[in-house]
Amino acid sequence: MTTTEIAAPRSPRTRGNGTNWEKWGWLYMRVSGVVLVVLIFGHLFVNLWQGTGVSAINFAFVAGKWADPFWKWWDVTMLWLALIHGGNGMRTIVNDYARGRTTRGILKIAILAAVALLIILGTLVVFTFDPCLGNPSSDALIQMCAAK
Protein backbone atom coordinates (compact mmCIF):
# COMPACT_ATOMS: atom_id res chain seq x y z
CA MET A 1 0.00 0.00 0.00
CA THR A 2 1.29 3.41 -0.92
CA THR A 3 1.53 6.03 1.74
CA THR A 4 -0.89 8.90 1.35
CA GLU A 5 0.63 12.35 1.30
CA ILE A 6 -1.09 14.52 3.87
CA ALA A 7 -0.48 18.22 3.53
CA ALA A 8 0.81 20.12 6.52
CA PRO A 9 -1.84 22.04 8.44
CA ARG A 10 -2.69 25.47 7.05
CA SER A 11 -0.87 24.81 3.79
CA PRO A 12 -2.55 26.59 0.88
CA ARG A 13 -4.91 24.52 -1.23
CA THR A 14 -3.32 23.53 -4.49
CA ARG A 15 -5.56 23.17 -7.48
CA GLY A 16 -3.03 23.09 -10.26
CA ASN A 17 -2.25 25.99 -12.52
CA GLY A 18 -4.80 25.22 -15.23
CA THR A 19 -8.12 26.89 -15.89
CA ASN A 20 -10.68 26.50 -13.12
CA TRP A 21 -13.33 24.90 -15.33
CA GLU A 22 -15.74 24.24 -12.47
CA LYS A 23 -15.81 27.95 -11.67
CA TRP A 24 -16.54 28.87 -15.27
CA GLY A 25 -19.20 26.16 -15.43
CA TRP A 26 -20.78 27.58 -12.29
CA LEU A 27 -20.75 31.07 -13.78
CA TYR A 28 -22.11 29.79 -17.11
CA MET A 29 -25.16 28.29 -15.37
CA ARG A 30 -26.04 31.69 -13.90
CA VAL A 31 -25.35 33.84 -16.96
CA SER A 32 -27.05 31.48 -19.42
CA GLY A 33 -29.87 30.98 -16.91
CA VAL A 34 -30.83 34.66 -16.94
CA VAL A 35 -30.73 34.80 -20.76
CA LEU A 36 -32.71 31.54 -21.01
CA VAL A 37 -35.47 32.90 -18.76
CA VAL A 38 -36.01 35.68 -21.31
CA LEU A 39 -35.62 33.46 -24.40
CA ILE A 40 -37.81 30.59 -23.17
CA PHE A 41 -40.53 32.81 -21.71
CA GLY A 42 -40.62 34.61 -25.07
CA HIS A 43 -40.73 31.26 -26.88
CA LEU A 44 -43.60 30.01 -24.68
CA PHE A 45 -45.46 33.32 -25.03
CA VAL A 46 -45.40 33.24 -28.83
CA ASN A 47 -45.93 29.48 -29.28
CA LEU A 48 -48.27 28.58 -26.40
CA TRP A 49 -49.99 31.83 -25.39
CA GLN A 50 -50.59 34.01 -28.44
CA GLY A 51 -53.52 33.19 -30.70
CA THR A 52 -54.80 29.67 -30.14
CA GLY A 53 -51.55 28.44 -28.60
CA VAL A 54 -50.30 24.93 -29.27
CA SER A 55 -53.23 24.10 -31.58
CA ALA A 56 -51.99 26.69 -34.11
CA ILE A 57 -48.54 25.14 -34.52
CA ASN A 58 -47.80 23.47 -37.84
CA PHE A 59 -45.24 23.65 -40.66
CA ALA A 60 -46.64 26.97 -41.90
CA PHE A 61 -46.38 28.44 -38.39
CA VAL A 62 -42.67 27.54 -38.24
CA ALA A 63 -42.12 28.82 -41.80
CA GLY A 64 -43.78 32.09 -40.80
CA LYS A 65 -41.51 32.53 -37.81
CA TRP A 66 -38.30 31.54 -39.58
CA ALA A 67 -39.01 33.89 -42.48
CA ASP A 68 -37.61 36.46 -40.04
CA PRO A 69 -33.89 36.13 -39.15
CA PHE A 70 -34.79 37.50 -35.70
CA TRP A 71 -36.60 34.27 -34.77
CA LYS A 72 -33.92 32.10 -36.40
CA TRP A 73 -31.28 33.66 -34.15
CA TRP A 74 -33.65 33.59 -31.17
CA ASP A 75 -34.15 29.85 -31.61
CA VAL A 76 -30.49 29.03 -32.34
CA THR A 77 -29.32 31.02 -29.30
CA MET A 78 -31.90 29.22 -27.18
CA LEU A 79 -30.77 25.87 -28.62
CA TRP A 80 -27.08 26.36 -27.77
CA LEU A 81 -27.59 27.98 -24.37
CA ALA A 82 -30.26 25.50 -23.24
CA LEU A 83 -28.50 22.32 -24.35
CA ILE A 84 -25.18 23.34 -22.78
CA HIS A 85 -26.99 24.51 -19.62
CA GLY A 86 -28.93 21.24 -19.44
CA GLY A 87 -25.90 19.11 -20.29
CA ASN A 88 -23.85 20.77 -17.57
CA GLY A 89 -26.68 20.28 -15.10
CA MET A 90 -26.89 16.59 -15.99
CA ARG A 91 -23.09 16.34 -15.58
CA THR A 92 -23.42 17.73 -12.06
CA ILE A 93 -26.11 15.18 -11.24
CA VAL A 94 -24.00 12.31 -12.64
CA ASN A 95 -21.04 13.48 -10.53
CA ASP A 96 -23.32 13.50 -7.47
CA TYR A 97 -24.99 10.12 -7.84
CA ALA A 98 -22.98 7.79 -10.10
CA ARG A 99 -20.59 5.83 -7.90
CA GLY A 100 -18.20 4.07 -10.27
CA ARG A 101 -15.51 5.95 -12.16
CA THR A 102 -16.37 4.06 -15.37
CA THR A 103 -20.11 4.63 -14.93
CA ARG A 104 -19.54 8.34 -14.51
CA GLY A 105 -17.31 8.41 -17.59
CA ILE A 106 -19.81 6.59 -19.78
CA LEU A 107 -22.76 8.72 -18.62
CA LYS A 108 -20.88 11.98 -19.17
CA ILE A 109 -19.74 10.91 -22.64
CA ALA A 110 -23.38 10.03 -23.44
CA ILE A 111 -24.53 13.47 -22.24
CA LEU A 112 -21.80 15.21 -24.25
CA ALA A 113 -22.66 13.19 -27.37
CA ALA A 114 -26.39 13.94 -27.08
CA VAL A 115 -25.77 17.66 -26.52
CA ALA A 116 -23.23 18.00 -29.35
CA LEU A 117 -25.36 16.02 -31.80
CA LEU A 118 -28.52 18.01 -31.09
CA ILE A 119 -26.73 21.37 -31.25
CA ILE A 120 -25.33 20.48 -34.69
CA LEU A 121 -28.66 19.05 -35.89
CA GLY A 122 -30.71 21.97 -34.57
CA THR A 123 -28.39 24.62 -35.98
CA LEU A 124 -28.40 22.97 -39.41
CA VAL A 125 -32.20 22.65 -39.36
CA VAL A 126 -32.72 26.34 -38.56
CA PHE A 127 -30.25 27.68 -41.14
CA THR A 128 -31.03 25.25 -43.98
CA PHE A 129 -34.80 25.43 -43.47
CA ASP A 130 -36.71 25.46 -46.76
CA PRO A 131 -40.27 26.83 -46.47
CA CYS A 132 -41.06 25.52 -49.98
CA LEU A 133 -40.31 21.92 -49.06
CA GLY A 134 -43.12 19.54 -50.03
CA ASN A 135 -46.61 20.96 -50.62
CA PRO A 136 -46.93 24.49 -49.24
CA SER A 137 -49.88 24.37 -46.87
CA SER A 138 -50.84 28.03 -46.53
CA ASP A 139 -51.84 30.63 -49.14
CA ALA A 140 -48.98 32.91 -48.14
CA LEU A 141 -46.47 30.10 -48.62
CA ILE A 142 -47.96 29.04 -51.98
CA GLN A 143 -47.62 32.60 -53.28
CA MET A 144 -44.10 32.99 -51.91
CA CYS A 145 -42.88 29.65 -53.26
CA ALA A 146 -44.52 30.18 -56.67
CA ALA A 147 -42.64 33.48 -56.95
CA LYS A 148 -39.31 31.72 -56.46
Added chain:
Amino acid sequence: MWLSTEASTIMGGLFVSVQTAGTPPKASKKKPRPAGTLYRGNEGMWSWVFHRITGVAIFFFLLVHVLDTALVRVSPEAYDAVIGTYQTPIMGLGEVGLVGAIVFHAFNGLRIILVDFWSKGTRYQKLMFWIVIGLWVITMLAFVPRHLTNVFSH
Protein backbone atom coordinates in the same frame (compact mmCIF):
# COMPACT_ATOMS: atom_id res chain seq x y z
CA MET B 1 -40.30 8.89 36.38
CA TRP B 2 -40.95 9.15 32.68
CA LEU B 3 -38.73 7.70 30.03
CA SER B 4 -38.97 8.58 26.36
CA THR B 5 -40.39 5.78 24.23
CA GLU B 6 -37.13 5.62 22.35
CA ALA B 7 -35.11 5.04 25.48
CA SER B 8 -37.48 2.38 26.79
CA THR B 9 -37.43 0.61 23.42
CA ILE B 10 -33.67 0.51 23.50
CA MET B 11 -33.70 -0.95 26.97
CA GLY B 12 -36.09 -3.64 25.80
CA GLY B 13 -38.07 -5.79 28.21
CA LEU B 14 -35.82 -5.15 31.17
CA PHE B 15 -37.41 -1.89 32.17
CA VAL B 16 -40.92 -2.41 30.85
CA SER B 17 -42.27 -1.69 34.29
CA VAL B 18 -40.72 1.74 34.14
CA GLN B 19 -42.56 2.50 30.92
CA THR B 20 -45.92 1.26 32.16
CA ALA B 21 -45.60 2.68 35.62
CA GLY B 22 -44.46 6.06 34.41
CA THR B 23 -46.88 8.84 33.62
CA PRO B 24 -46.00 10.45 30.31
CA PRO B 25 -47.03 14.09 30.23
CA LYS B 26 -50.28 14.02 28.28
CA ALA B 27 -50.43 17.77 27.87
CA SER B 28 -47.54 17.85 25.38
CA LYS B 29 -48.91 15.98 22.40
CA LYS B 30 -45.98 17.18 20.30
CA LYS B 31 -43.13 14.76 20.67
CA PRO B 32 -39.89 16.50 21.51
CA ARG B 33 -37.84 16.55 18.32
CA PRO B 34 -34.09 16.69 18.31
CA ALA B 35 -32.93 20.02 16.96
CA GLY B 36 -29.73 20.70 15.15
CA THR B 37 -28.53 17.11 14.91
CA LEU B 38 -30.26 16.01 11.72
CA TYR B 39 -31.09 18.05 8.64
CA ARG B 40 -34.78 17.52 8.04
CA GLY B 41 -35.14 19.84 5.12
CA ASN B 42 -36.66 23.28 4.91
CA GLU B 43 -37.29 25.73 2.07
CA GLY B 44 -33.62 25.53 1.07
CA MET B 45 -33.60 21.77 0.65
CA TRP B 46 -36.95 21.50 -1.12
CA SER B 47 -36.10 24.26 -3.59
CA TRP B 48 -32.90 22.32 -4.38
CA VAL B 49 -34.82 19.04 -4.79
CA PHE B 50 -37.46 20.63 -7.07
CA HIS B 51 -34.74 22.41 -9.05
CA ARG B 52 -33.02 19.09 -9.80
CA ILE B 53 -36.19 17.19 -10.67
CA THR B 54 -37.55 19.94 -12.93
CA GLY B 55 -34.11 20.37 -14.52
CA VAL B 56 -33.83 16.69 -15.47
CA ALA B 57 -37.40 16.64 -16.79
CA ILE B 58 -36.82 19.75 -18.92
CA PHE B 59 -33.54 18.31 -20.26
CA PHE B 60 -35.21 15.15 -21.52
CA PHE B 61 -38.05 17.13 -23.06
CA LEU B 62 -35.47 19.33 -24.78
CA LEU B 63 -33.83 16.30 -26.40
CA VAL B 64 -37.19 15.21 -27.81
CA HIS B 65 -38.22 18.74 -28.76
CA VAL B 66 -35.13 19.38 -30.90
CA LEU B 67 -35.73 16.08 -32.70
CA ASP B 68 -39.42 16.76 -33.38
CA THR B 69 -38.66 20.27 -34.62
CA ALA B 70 -35.94 18.82 -36.89
CA LEU B 71 -38.77 17.17 -38.85
CA VAL B 72 -39.46 20.53 -40.53
CA ARG B 73 -36.36 19.67 -42.58
CA VAL B 74 -37.85 16.30 -43.59
CA SER B 75 -41.31 17.25 -44.83
CA PRO B 76 -44.30 19.40 -43.80
CA GLU B 77 -46.37 16.21 -43.50
CA ALA B 78 -43.91 14.55 -41.11
CA TYR B 79 -43.72 17.68 -38.96
CA ASP B 80 -47.47 18.26 -38.90
CA ALA B 81 -48.11 14.61 -38.00
CA VAL B 82 -45.77 14.72 -34.99
CA ILE B 83 -46.75 18.20 -33.83
CA GLY B 84 -50.36 17.00 -34.10
CA THR B 85 -49.68 14.64 -31.20
CA TYR B 86 -48.68 17.66 -29.09
CA GLN B 87 -52.21 18.99 -29.60
CA THR B 88 -54.00 15.99 -28.09
CA PRO B 89 -55.65 16.28 -24.64
CA ILE B 90 -53.13 13.95 -22.96
CA MET B 91 -50.14 15.85 -24.32
CA GLY B 92 -51.98 19.08 -23.49
CA LEU B 93 -51.94 18.03 -19.84
CA GLY B 94 -48.28 17.08 -20.25
CA GLU B 95 -47.58 20.61 -21.48
CA VAL B 96 -49.12 21.97 -18.27
CA GLY B 97 -46.54 19.88 -16.37
CA LEU B 98 -43.76 21.01 -18.69
CA VAL B 99 -44.60 24.70 -18.35
CA GLY B 100 -44.98 24.23 -14.58
CA ALA B 101 -41.50 22.71 -14.42
CA ILE B 102 -39.97 25.43 -16.61
CA VAL B 103 -41.60 28.28 -14.66
CA PHE B 104 -40.43 26.87 -11.31
CA HIS B 105 -36.91 26.22 -12.61
CA ALA B 106 -36.76 29.74 -14.07
CA PHE B 107 -37.96 31.60 -10.97
CA ASN B 108 -35.98 29.44 -8.55
CA GLY B 109 -32.91 29.84 -10.78
CA LEU B 110 -33.22 33.61 -10.40
CA ARG B 111 -33.55 33.04 -6.64
CA ILE B 112 -30.30 31.02 -6.67
CA ILE B 113 -28.55 33.85 -8.55
CA LEU B 114 -29.77 36.34 -5.92
CA VAL B 115 -28.60 34.05 -3.11
CA ASP B 116 -25.16 33.86 -4.75
CA PHE B 117 -24.64 37.46 -5.85
CA TRP B 118 -26.90 39.66 -3.69
CA SER B 119 -25.31 40.57 -0.36
CA LYS B 120 -28.62 39.97 1.45
CA GLY B 121 -29.49 36.90 -0.62
CA THR B 122 -28.86 34.29 2.05
CA ARG B 123 -30.83 36.28 4.62
CA TYR B 124 -33.91 36.35 2.41
CA GLN B 125 -33.58 32.91 0.78
CA LYS B 126 -36.62 31.47 2.61
CA LEU B 127 -38.77 34.49 1.80
CA MET B 128 -37.59 34.33 -1.81
CA PHE B 129 -38.61 30.66 -1.98
CA TRP B 130 -42.16 31.60 -1.07
CA ILE B 131 -42.07 34.47 -3.57
CA VAL B 132 -41.02 31.89 -6.19
CA ILE B 133 -43.98 29.70 -5.21
CA GLY B 134 -46.32 32.72 -5.31
CA LEU B 135 -45.13 33.80 -8.77
CA TRP B 136 -45.41 30.20 -9.95
CA VAL B 137 -49.04 30.01 -8.79
CA ILE B 138 -49.88 33.32 -10.49
CA THR B 139 -48.20 32.30 -13.76
CA MET B 140 -49.92 28.91 -13.79
CA LEU B 141 -53.31 30.46 -12.98
CA ALA B 142 -52.87 32.67 -16.03
CA PHE B 143 -51.55 29.92 -18.32
CA VAL B 144 -53.45 26.73 -17.48
CA PRO B 145 -57.07 27.79 -18.22
CA ARG B 146 -56.08 29.46 -21.49
CA HIS B 147 -53.93 26.53 -22.57
CA LEU B 148 -56.52 23.88 -21.70
CA THR B 149 -59.16 25.89 -23.58
CA ASN B 150 -56.90 25.82 -26.65
CA VAL B 151 -56.24 22.10 -26.26
CA PHE B 152 -59.83 20.98 -25.64
CA SER B 153 -61.67 23.32 -28.03
CA HIS B 154 -59.52 23.07 -31.18
